[in-house]
Amino acid sequence: MTLDELLTEASGPLGVARGHVVFGKVTCYTRVSKHYLEGVNVKTIDLANITTRSKHRGQGHFTAFLSAVEGTAGSVGRAVYIENVMEERFRGFFRKRGYAETGDANLPCFWKSFEHRVCEPAVSGVVG
Numbered sequence: 001m002t003l004d005e006l007l008t009e010a011s012g013p014l015g016v017a018r019g020h021v022v023f024g025k026v027t028c029y030t031r032v033s034k035h036y037l038e039g040v041n042v043k044t045i046d047l048a049n050i051t052t053r054s055k056h057r058g059q060g061h062f063t064a065f066l067s068a069v070e071g072t073a074g075s076v077g078r079a080v081y082i083e084n085v086m087e088e089r090f091r092g093f094f095r096k097r098g099y100a101e102t103g104d105a106n107l108p109c110f111w112k113s114f115e116h117r118v119c120e121p122a123v124s125g126v127v128g
Contacts, residue, residue, distance in 0.1 A: 074114035
């Protein structure tokens with residue numbers, strides 16, 4: 001599945017979608033969703049369970065994938081949300097790219113706005 005296909009699926013009545021997006025040598029479980037961030041509900045493209053075969057690691061495949069996701073996020077008014085970053089080297093990578101850290105310090109998530117559109121106001125901190 002491509003990110004464009006996932007976004008098309010999310011344009012339905014529920015406004016959310018999920019699936020495995022394949023981009024070059026990267027496969028990523030991806031959701032089109034929203035999160036309560038900095039006091040507002042923010043429309044997001046969520047990245048979780050990102051995989052690249054070991055023989056392809058360190059060759060820029062993930063960086064190219066992330067750049068493509070960021071470009072798409074900006075064009076459709078969504079933020080990028082990266083879930084549960086386990087490897088310390090990636091935490092530094094996301095910080096250098098301007099991502100804000102949120103969640104548990106031992107297993108942080110990162111997010112970055114690309115002129116995101118705010119969803120409806122949250123009620124008692126519950127994401128709608």
